[in-house]
Amino acid sequence: MKEAIVRLPWNGAAPVVETDRLRLREYRLSDWSDVRDMWKHPDVTKFFGGKPAPDELSWTKFLRKAGHWLLLGYGYWAVEDKHSGAFIGEAGFGDYKRDIYPSLGADPEIGWAIAPDFHGRGYASEAALAATAWADAAFGTRRLCCIISPGNDASIRVARKCGFHESARATYNDDPIIIFHRDPQ
Known part of the structure:
Protein backbone atom coordinates (compact mmCIF):
# COMPACT_ATOMS: atom_id res chain seq x y z
CA MET A 1 0.00 0.00 0.00
CA LYS A 2 1.30 3.46 -0.90
CA GLU A 3 1.76 6.02 1.80
CA ALA A 4 -1.01 8.56 1.95
CA ILE A 5 -0.15 12.18 1.32
CA VAL A 6 -1.90 14.32 3.87
CA ARG A 7 -2.40 17.99 3.18
CA LEU A 8 -3.73 20.10 5.96
CA PRO A 9 -6.48 22.48 4.89
CA TRP A 10 -5.31 25.96 4.09
CA ASN A 11 -7.07 28.44 6.35
CA GLY A 12 -7.23 31.28 3.82
CA ALA A 13 -4.99 33.60 5.81
CA ALA A 14 -2.62 35.92 3.98
CA PRO A 15 1.04 35.07 4.46
CA VAL A 16 3.26 37.67 6.08
CA VAL A 17 5.90 39.21 3.80
CA GLU A 18 8.61 41.40 5.29
CA THR A 19 11.19 43.80 3.93
CA ASP A 20 13.74 45.87 5.85
CA ARG A 21 11.11 48.52 6.64
CA LEU A 22 7.73 46.99 5.89
CA ARG A 23 5.44 44.18 6.92
CA LEU A 24 2.77 43.06 4.45
CA ARG A 25 0.15 41.27 6.52
CA GLU A 26 -3.49 40.32 6.38
CA TYR A 27 -6.06 43.00 7.00
CA ARG A 28 -7.55 43.40 10.44
CA LEU A 29 -10.87 45.01 11.23
CA SER A 30 -8.87 47.65 13.12
CA ASP A 31 -7.37 48.73 9.75
CA TRP A 32 -10.75 49.92 8.52
CA SER A 33 -10.49 53.54 9.68
CA ASP A 34 -7.01 53.92 8.12
CA VAL A 35 -8.20 52.38 4.84
CA ARG A 36 -11.29 54.61 4.82
CA ASP A 37 -9.26 57.73 5.49
CA MET A 38 -6.72 56.84 2.82
CA TRP A 39 -9.43 56.41 0.15
CA LYS A 40 -11.02 59.73 1.12
CA ALA A 53 -14.55 57.30 -2.06
CA PRO A 54 -17.72 57.11 0.03
CA ASP A 55 -17.54 54.80 3.05
CA GLU A 56 -19.79 52.21 1.39
CA LEU A 57 -17.43 51.82 -1.57
CA SER A 58 -14.31 51.79 0.60
CA TRP A 59 -15.87 49.16 2.87
CA THR A 60 -16.75 46.95 -0.11
CA LYS A 61 -13.21 47.25 -1.48
CA PHE A 62 -11.77 46.51 1.97
CA LEU A 63 -13.79 43.28 2.23
CA ARG A 64 -13.13 42.30 -1.39
CA LYS A 65 -9.37 42.71 -1.09
CA ALA A 66 -9.18 40.71 2.11
CA GLY A 67 -11.63 38.08 0.81
CA HIS A 68 -9.52 37.20 -2.21
CA TRP A 69 -7.22 35.20 0.06
CA LEU A 70 -9.93 32.80 1.14
CA LEU A 71 -11.28 32.07 -2.33
CA LEU A 72 -8.29 32.51 -4.65
CA GLY A 73 -5.19 32.01 -2.51
CA TYR A 74 -3.98 35.55 -3.15
CA GLY A 75 -5.17 39.03 -2.33
CA TYR A 76 -4.11 42.31 -0.79
CA TRP A 77 -2.06 42.96 2.27
CA ALA A 78 -2.19 45.82 4.70
CA VAL A 79 1.24 47.45 4.56
CA GLU A 80 2.62 48.59 7.89
CA ASP A 81 5.83 50.08 9.18
CA LYS A 82 7.69 47.12 10.65
CA HIS A 83 9.05 49.09 13.58
CA SER A 84 6.15 51.35 14.61
CA GLY A 85 3.22 49.25 13.35
CA ALA A 86 1.76 52.31 11.58
CA PHE A 87 -0.58 51.60 8.66
CA ILE A 88 1.16 52.81 5.49
CA GLY A 89 -1.14 51.54 2.78
CA GLU A 90 -2.04 48.41 0.86
CA ALA A 91 -0.57 46.25 -1.88
CA GLY A 92 -1.43 42.94 -3.45
CA PHE A 93 -3.26 41.07 -6.15
CA GLY A 94 -6.84 40.84 -7.30
CA ASP A 95 -9.07 39.28 -9.90
CA TYR A 96 -11.76 41.88 -10.51
CA LYS A 97 -13.32 40.50 -13.71
CA ARG A 98 -12.88 43.96 -15.24
CA ASP A 99 -14.69 44.68 -18.48
CA ILE A 100 -11.62 45.86 -20.41
CA TYR A 101 -10.51 45.24 -23.95
CA PRO A 102 -7.98 43.85 -24.39
CA SER A 103 -8.93 41.53 -21.56
CA LEU A 104 -6.67 41.03 -18.56
CA GLY A 105 -7.65 37.36 -18.69
CA ALA A 106 -6.66 35.24 -15.72
CA ASP A 107 -3.52 37.24 -14.97
CA PRO A 108 -3.42 38.34 -11.31
CA GLU A 109 -3.65 42.14 -11.19
CA ILE A 110 -1.26 43.87 -8.82
CA GLY A 111 -2.13 47.15 -7.18
CA TRP A 112 -0.84 49.43 -4.44
CA ALA A 113 -1.89 52.57 -2.61
CA ILE A 114 0.05 54.50 0.01
CA ALA A 115 -1.47 56.87 2.58
CA PRO A 116 -0.53 60.52 1.86
CA ASP A 117 1.57 60.94 5.03
CA PHE A 118 3.93 58.28 3.64
CA HIS A 119 4.24 59.42 0.01
CA GLY A 120 7.70 60.03 -1.43
CA ARG A 121 9.59 57.57 0.77
CA GLY A 122 9.81 54.61 -1.60
CA TYR A 123 7.21 52.55 0.26
CA ALA A 124 5.12 51.81 -2.86
CA SER A 125 8.16 50.42 -4.68
CA GLU A 126 9.26 48.42 -1.65
CA ALA A 127 5.79 46.93 -1.10
CA ALA A 128 5.24 46.19 -4.81
CA LEU A 129 8.68 44.56 -5.15
CA ALA A 130 7.94 42.40 -2.09
CA ALA A 131 4.54 41.44 -3.53
CA THR A 132 6.03 40.51 -6.91
CA ALA A 133 8.75 38.44 -5.21
CA TRP A 134 6.01 36.59 -3.33
CA ALA A 135 4.10 36.13 -6.62
CA ASP A 136 7.16 34.67 -8.34
CA ALA A 137 7.35 32.01 -5.62
CA ALA A 138 3.58 31.44 -5.32
CA PHE A 139 2.44 31.67 -8.95
CA GLY A 140 5.41 30.17 -10.77
CA THR A 141 4.85 30.75 -14.47
CA ARG A 142 1.81 33.05 -14.26
CA ARG A 143 2.04 36.45 -15.91
CA LEU A 144 1.05 39.49 -13.83
CA CYS A 145 -0.74 42.64 -14.95
CA CYS A 146 -1.69 46.07 -13.68
CA ILE A 147 -3.62 49.05 -14.94
CA ILE A 148 -2.47 52.62 -14.35
CA SER A 149 -3.96 55.95 -15.32
CA PRO A 150 -1.88 57.99 -17.79
CA GLY A 151 -0.25 60.80 -15.86
CA ASN A 152 0.23 58.70 -12.72
CA ASP A 153 3.98 58.91 -13.19
CA ALA A 154 4.79 57.69 -9.68
CA SER A 155 2.89 54.41 -10.19
CA ILE A 156 4.30 53.97 -13.68
CA ARG A 157 7.81 54.21 -12.17
CA VAL A 158 6.87 51.62 -9.52
CA ALA A 159 5.51 49.26 -12.17
CA ARG A 160 8.68 49.57 -14.25
CA LYS A 161 10.90 48.96 -11.20
CA CYS A 162 8.95 45.72 -10.71
CA GLY A 163 9.58 44.60 -14.29
CA PHE A 164 6.24 45.56 -15.86
CA HIS A 165 6.11 46.82 -19.42
CA GLU A 166 3.33 48.66 -21.23
CA SER A 167 1.31 46.24 -23.33
CA ALA A 168 -1.79 48.22 -24.35
CA ARG A 169 -3.85 51.37 -23.93
CA ALA A 170 -7.55 51.05 -23.18
CA THR A 171 -10.52 52.65 -21.45
CA TYR A 172 -11.99 51.54 -18.14
CA ASN A 173 -15.08 53.20 -16.65
CA ASP A 174 -14.80 55.87 -19.35
CA ASP A 175 -11.25 56.78 -18.25
CA PRO A 176 -8.09 56.09 -20.24
CA ILE A 177 -5.74 53.47 -18.76
CA ILE A 178 -2.42 51.87 -19.56
CA ILE A 179 -2.23 48.09 -19.26
CA PHE A 180 1.10 46.71 -18.05
CA HIS A 181 2.27 43.10 -17.96
CA ARG A 182 5.14 41.31 -16.26
CA ASP A 183 6.35 37.93 -17.38
CA PRO A 184 7.36 35.37 -14.74
CA GLN A 185 10.83 36.01 -13.35
Whole structure:
Protein backbone atom coordinates (compact mmCIF):
# COMPACT_ATOMS: atom_id res chain seq x y z
CA MET A 1 0.00 0.00 0.00
CA LYS A 2 1.30 3.46 -0.90
CA GLU A 3 1.76 6.02 1.80
CA ALA A 4 -1.01 8.56 1.95
CA ILE A 5 -0.15 12.18 1.32
CA VAL A 6 -1.90 14.32 3.87
CA ARG A 7 -2.40 17.99 3.18
CA LEU A 8 -3.73 20.10 5.96
CA PRO A 9 -6.48 22.48 4.89
CA TRP A 10 -5.31 25.96 4.09
CA ASN A 11 -7.07 28.44 6.35
CA GLY A 12 -7.23 31.28 3.82
CA ALA A 13 -4.99 33.60 5.81
CA ALA A 14 -2.62 35.92 3.98
CA PRO A 15 1.04 35.07 4.46
CA VAL A 16 3.26 37.67 6.08
CA VAL A 17 5.90 39.21 3.80
CA GLU A 18 8.61 41.40 5.29
CA THR A 19 11.19 43.80 3.93
CA ASP A 20 13.74 45.87 5.85
CA ARG A 21 11.11 48.52 6.64
CA LEU A 22 7.73 46.99 5.89
CA ARG A 23 5.44 44.18 6.92
CA LEU A 24 2.77 43.06 4.45
CA ARG A 25 0.15 41.27 6.52
CA GLU A 26 -3.49 40.32 6.38
CA TYR A 27 -6.06 43.00 7.00
CA ARG A 28 -7.55 43.40 10.44
CA LEU A 29 -10.87 45.01 11.23
CA SER A 30 -8.87 47.65 13.12
CA ASP A 31 -7.37 48.73 9.75
CA TRP A 32 -10.75 49.92 8.52
CA SER A 33 -10.49 53.54 9.68
CA ASP A 34 -7.01 53.92 8.12
CA VAL A 35 -8.20 52.38 4.84
CA ARG A 36 -11.29 54.61 4.82
CA ASP A 37 -9.26 57.73 5.49
CA MET A 38 -6.72 56.84 2.82
CA TRP A 39 -9.43 56.41 0.15
CA LYS A 40 -11.02 59.73 1.12
CA HIS A 41 -7.83 61.70 0.50
CA PRO A 42 -7.65 63.51 -2.87
CA ASP A 43 -3.92 62.76 -3.25
CA VAL A 44 -4.77 59.04 -3.22
CA THR A 45 -7.97 59.13 -5.29
CA LYS A 46 -6.67 61.52 -7.95
CA PHE A 47 -5.92 58.60 -10.28
CA PHE A 48 -8.62 56.27 -8.95
CA GLY A 49 -11.84 57.82 -10.15
CA GLY A 50 -10.81 61.35 -9.23
CA LYS A 51 -12.92 61.86 -6.12
CA PRO A 52 -12.89 60.66 -2.51
CA ALA A 53 -14.55 57.30 -2.06
CA PRO A 54 -17.72 57.11 0.03
CA ASP A 55 -17.54 54.80 3.05
CA GLU A 56 -19.79 52.21 1.39
CA LEU A 57 -17.43 51.82 -1.57
CA SER A 58 -14.31 51.79 0.60
CA TRP A 59 -15.87 49.16 2.87
CA THR A 60 -16.75 46.95 -0.11
CA LYS A 61 -13.21 47.25 -1.48
CA PHE A 62 -11.77 46.51 1.97
CA LEU A 63 -13.79 43.28 2.23
CA ARG A 64 -13.13 42.30 -1.39
CA LYS A 65 -9.37 42.71 -1.09
CA ALA A 66 -9.18 40.71 2.11
CA GLY A 67 -11.63 38.08 0.81
CA HIS A 68 -9.52 37.20 -2.21
CA TRP A 69 -7.22 35.20 0.06
CA LEU A 70 -9.93 32.80 1.14
CA LEU A 71 -11.28 32.07 -2.33
CA LEU A 72 -8.29 32.51 -4.65
CA GLY A 73 -5.19 32.01 -2.51
CA TYR A 74 -3.98 35.55 -3.15
CA GLY A 75 -5.17 39.03 -2.33
CA TYR A 76 -4.11 42.31 -0.79
CA TRP A 77 -2.06 42.96 2.27
CA ALA A 78 -2.19 45.82 4.70
CA VAL A 79 1.24 47.45 4.56
CA GLU A 80 2.62 48.59 7.89
CA ASP A 81 5.83 50.08 9.18
CA LYS A 82 7.69 47.12 10.65
CA HIS A 83 9.05 49.09 13.58
CA SER A 84 6.15 51.35 14.61
CA GLY A 85 3.22 49.25 13.35
CA ALA A 86 1.76 52.31 11.58
CA PHE A 87 -0.58 51.60 8.66
CA ILE A 88 1.16 52.81 5.49
CA GLY A 89 -1.14 51.54 2.78
CA GLU A 90 -2.04 48.41 0.86
CA ALA A 91 -0.57 46.25 -1.88
CA GLY A 92 -1.43 42.94 -3.45
CA PHE A 93 -3.26 41.07 -6.15
CA GLY A 94 -6.84 40.84 -7.30
CA ASP A 95 -9.07 39.28 -9.90
CA TYR A 96 -11.76 41.88 -10.51
CA LYS A 97 -13.32 40.50 -13.71
CA ARG A 98 -12.88 43.96 -15.24
CA ASP A 99 -14.69 44.68 -18.48
CA ILE A 100 -11.62 45.86 -20.41
CA TYR A 101 -10.51 45.24 -23.95
CA PRO A 102 -7.98 43.85 -24.39
CA SER A 103 -8.93 41.53 -21.56
CA LEU A 104 -6.67 41.03 -18.56
CA GLY A 105 -7.65 37.36 -18.69
CA ALA A 106 -6.66 35.24 -15.72
CA ASP A 107 -3.52 37.24 -14.97
CA PRO A 108 -3.42 38.34 -11.31
CA GLU A 109 -3.65 42.14 -11.19
CA ILE A 110 -1.26 43.87 -8.82
CA GLY A 111 -2.13 47.15 -7.18
CA TRP A 112 -0.84 49.43 -4.44
CA ALA A 113 -1.89 52.57 -2.61
CA ILE A 114 0.05 54.50 0.01
CA ALA A 115 -1.47 56.87 2.58
CA PRO A 116 -0.53 60.52 1.86
CA ASP A 117 1.57 60.94 5.03
CA PHE A 118 3.93 58.28 3.64
CA HIS A 119 4.24 59.42 0.01
CA GLY A 120 7.70 60.03 -1.43
CA ARG A 121 9.59 57.57 0.77
CA GLY A 122 9.81 54.61 -1.60
CA TYR A 123 7.21 52.55 0.26
CA ALA A 124 5.12 51.81 -2.86
CA SER A 125 8.16 50.42 -4.68
CA GLU A 126 9.26 48.42 -1.65
CA ALA A 127 5.79 46.93 -1.10
CA ALA A 128 5.24 46.19 -4.81
CA LEU A 129 8.68 44.56 -5.15
CA ALA A 130 7.94 42.40 -2.09
CA ALA A 131 4.54 41.44 -3.53
CA THR A 132 6.03 40.51 -6.91
CA ALA A 133 8.75 38.44 -5.21
CA TRP A 134 6.01 36.59 -3.33
CA ALA A 135 4.10 36.13 -6.62
CA ASP A 136 7.16 34.67 -8.34
CA ALA A 137 7.35 32.01 -5.62
CA ALA A 138 3.58 31.44 -5.32
CA PHE A 139 2.44 31.67 -8.95
CA GLY A 140 5.41 30.17 -10.77
CA THR A 141 4.85 30.75 -14.47
CA ARG A 142 1.81 33.05 -14.26
CA ARG A 143 2.04 36.45 -15.91
CA LEU A 144 1.05 39.49 -13.83
CA CYS A 145 -0.74 42.64 -14.95
CA CYS A 146 -1.69 46.07 -13.68
CA ILE A 147 -3.62 49.05 -14.94
CA ILE A 148 -2.47 52.62 -14.35
CA SER A 149 -3.96 55.95 -15.32
CA PRO A 150 -1.88 57.99 -17.79
CA GLY A 151 -0.25 60.80 -15.86
CA ASN A 152 0.23 58.70 -12.72
CA ASP A 153 3.98 58.91 -13.19
CA ALA A 154 4.79 57.69 -9.68
CA SER A 155 2.89 54.41 -10.19
CA ILE A 156 4.30 53.97 -13.68
CA ARG A 157 7.81 54.21 -12.17
CA VAL A 158 6.87 51.62 -9.52
CA ALA A 159 5.51 49.26 -12.17
CA ARG A 160 8.68 49.57 -14.25
CA LYS A 161 10.90 48.96 -11.20
CA CYS A 162 8.95 45.72 -10.71
CA GLY A 163 9.58 44.60 -14.29
CA PHE A 164 6.24 45.56 -15.86
CA HIS A 165 6.11 46.82 -19.42
CA GLU A 166 3.33 48.66 -21.23
CA SER A 167 1.31 46.24 -23.33
CA ALA A 168 -1.79 48.22 -24.35
CA ARG A 169 -3.85 51.37 -23.93
CA ALA A 170 -7.55 51.05 -23.18
CA THR A 171 -10.52 52.65 -21.45
CA TYR A 172 -11.99 51.54 -18.14
CA ASN A 173 -15.08 53.20 -16.65
CA ASP A 174 -14.80 55.87 -19.35
CA ASP A 175 -11.25 56.78 -18.25
CA PRO A 176 -8.09 56.09 -20.24
CA ILE A 177 -5.74 53.47 -18.76
CA ILE A 178 -2.42 51.87 -19.56
CA ILE A 179 -2.23 48.09 -19.26
CA PHE A 180 1.10 46.71 -18.05
CA HIS A 181 2.27 43.10 -17.96
CA ARG A 182 5.14 41.31 -16.26
CA ASP A 183 6.35 37.93 -17.38
CA PRO A 184 7.36 35.37 -14.74
CA GLN A 185 10.83 36.01 -13.35
